[in-house]
Each structure stands twice: as structure tokens, then as C-alpha cells.
Amino acid sequence: MLGSIYDWPRRRPYVVDGILTAFLGLSTVPTGFATDGVVGGLLSVGMIAPLFWRRSRPARTYAVVALSCFAEVLFLEKPMTANVGYLFILYSVSAYARQNSVRYTALGVGVIGSFLGPLDWGILQTSDDAADVLLPGTALAILVAFIWTFGDLMRTRRAYVGQLEERARRLEFERDQQARLARSAERARIARELHDVIAHSLSVVVAQADGGLYAGEKNADAARTALATIGQTSRQALSEMRRLLGVLRTEGEPDPGPPEGAAPDRAPQPSxxxxxxxxxxxxxxxxxxxxxxxxxxxxxxxxxxxxxxxxxxxxxxxxxxxxxxxxxxxxxxxxxxxxxxxxxxxxxxxxxxxxxxxxxxxxxxxxxxxxxxxxxxxxxxxxxxxxxxxxxxxxxxxxxxxxxxx
Structure with missing residues (x-):
């Protein structure tokens, strides 16, 4: 039950990201229009809407959201609630981006942006105290580093789980292959053994036929006994021949023969x-x-x-x-x-x-x-x-x- 709940978001990423984007959009975009007008509303859309593609195109999505945040610093006098979208895309680019250069660039941009916003909205507009920049900037930088690190850990875990799954698939394939080879070798062994049994039966038939032919001239009872033995042995050999053909036809697998360098086993078959x-x-x-x-x-x-x-x-x-x-x-x-x-x-x-x-x-x-x-x-x-x-x-x-x- 818990496994299926965990796998459901992985199997339907666009559904999950669509729900997330819609929820954040309804929570922040109307506020942006109401508080900061058209510019604030459009920038809110730029921070939230690209999250729908945060897994499939993390680098491009991050660029759009980061540029929207930079424009917010340039054109607005205070931060918006839509900035929460940056935290989601920062996690996504750390977790899903393939190039390390993209991931580390996102971390650097996030740390710089942590101080750029407080600098613009603090010292340049309302305050001349450096603490008004350093304290919130440091707190935001720590938050950025934490989220980026969490995304990196999830990326590492996902890669590790993928390796385990691939190894399990490979081991399962090798196990099935070994079982098929073992069955093929066992069929070949059975076929060789039945071949020896049939060869022995036919040798008995030949010996009895020769003996019966010789005895028929002098002892009719001995000839009849030989013929009875020939009939009985021949029926057994025919039955074993049918079984031998059945073994050789199974799945059409070739006879692997004896190991390389080993002589074929010609010892009499046990009974x-x-x-x-x-x-x-x-x-x-x-x-x-x-x-x-x-x-x-x-x-x-x-x-x-x-x-x-x-x-x-x-x-x-x-x-x-x-x-x-x-x-x-x-x-x-x-x-x-x-x-x-x-x-x-x-x-x-x-x-x-x-x-x-x-x-x-x-x-x-x-x-x-x-x-x-x-x-x-x-x-x-x-x-x-x-x-x-x-x-x-x-x-x-x-x-x-x-x-x-x-």
C-alpha cells in the first residue's frame, strides 16, 4: 500500500506538477495583480507557471523563474508571495538537471539573489543599516543552500535506487538464463543417457537375433525364446526412442555436449x-x-x-x-x-x-x-x-x- 502511494507521483509527474502549479498560481497570482498591478501579476505568472515543466526542462524553467525574480527586484518595491516558486524550481534544478554546471550555477545565482533583494529593498529604499541586508540575506542564503542540498540528495538517492533496480533486473535475467542453460544441459544429458540405453537394447536384439538364427536349426524352443526376447527388447527400445525424440524436440535447444576439453561420458548407464x-x-x-x-x-x-x-x-x-x-x-x-x-x-x-x-x-x-x-x-x-x-x-x-x- 505504502509502496503504491510512493510510486504514484513518480508514474504521473505531469499530474503532480500540474496540481502544484495550479495551487500556487491560485494562491499567489491574484495577490500579485491586486497588490502590484499588472507588472506584479505578470511577474507572478512568470514565477509560477513554468513550474509545470520543472522536471522535464529544469534548466530553462529555472532561467525563466530567476529572470522573473530579478525583474521583481528591478521594478517592484517589495517582495511578492510568488517568490515561493523560486524555492520549488531551485530544488528541481538541483534534483533533475543533468549538467553539474547548471546545478552549481543555480546555487550561485540563488546565493547572490538572497542578498540582492534585501539590498534593494533595505539600504537603497528604507534603511541605511547594513544589518538590514546581512541578516535577512544570510537567512535566505542558508535556506537556498538547504533546499539545493536536499535536491542534490534526492538526485543521488534516485540514481542509487535506479542502479539497484537495474542490478536486480540484470540478476533476474542472468538467473533465468542460467536456469535455461541448466535445463538445456540436463536435457542433453538425458538424451545421451537414453541413447546409451537404446544402443544397449539394440545390441541385445542383434545378439539374440544371431543366436536365434543359429539355434533355430537345432533347437526350436531356444529360437522361440530368442524371438520373444527380441520382441520385448525392441518394444522397450522403441518406447525409449520416442522419449529420446521428445527430449531432443523440447524448445529446440541444441545439445551443449561435454565441457570443452573433456571426453564424452561413455560409462555404462546405471540402473x-x-x-x-x-x-x-x-x-x-x-x-x-x-x-x-x-x-x-x-x-x-x-x-x-x-x-x-x-x-x-x-x-x-x-x-x-x-x-x-x-x-x-x-x-x-x-x-x-x-x-x-x-x-x-x-x-x-x-x-x-x-x-x-x-x-x-x-x-x-x-x-x-x-x-x-x-x-x-x-x-x-x-x-x-x-x-x-x-x-x-x-x-x-x-x-x-x-x-x-x-
Missing amino acids: LAQLPDLIAQVRASGLPIDVRVTGDERPLAGGTELAAYRIVQEALTNTLKHGGPQAAAAVRLDYARDTLNIHVLDNGRGLSAHSDGQGHGIHGMQERIAVYGGVLRAGPRNGGGFEVVAQLPLSAEERRRGAKRE
């Missing part, structure tokens, strides 16, 4: 069979982990197991980084009929965990789960700690395998 090794490695780092597997445990497609492995790996890595020295974790795998449910939780710092802003692990898990049309929820737990809950849908072939075991 849930390597999950005990991962758990042992993390435990060796000092993180206690409780593992439970429920449901009808069975082999799944290579891409599905790879996605599950990576989600558990990333969740445990986040716990190691942010959970704190006393944290403990738990990993739950549930083989349901239609889904593989993954739940990784810890009792670490949760919301109070420090983040350096460089991690994109959750984004990576979201990208990976999206390839399989799954659901991911990651965030602080009620009562403390952090949890990652993922649900990976299973293919028709994987569901059939589960049904056969029942």
Missing part, C-alpha cells in the same frame, strides 16, 4: 541394480540412510530405472549438501502395479538450508520426470527436513511383467 552401491557410497560420506523396497520388485525398462536412479542420486546429493551435519535420510521405493513410486526424505535443515543459487538439481529432476510423464514434488517437510516424492508411470510391458508375477 536400480546399482542402487545399493550408490547407497553404500553416500553412507561412506557420513549420511545415515534407511532403505525400504515394497511392492512387486521386478526388472523395468532401462530408461525407467535410469530415471529412478538419477532421482534418488540427486535427492541424496542435495541432502549431503544442505541437510547439515546431523541429518539422516530415508529412501523408499514402491513397485505399484502402474507406477514406480520414489520417496527420499531427510530430517535436515529444510527451509533454513543455505543455498548458493548455483544448484539446479530440482530442475534436473523435473526435466527427467517430465520425459516419462510422471509427477515430482520436492520441498520442505512439515516438522522439518526435506523430501522428494516422484511417481514414474510404467509402460504396458512393465505392467504385464508385474501381472505375471502376481
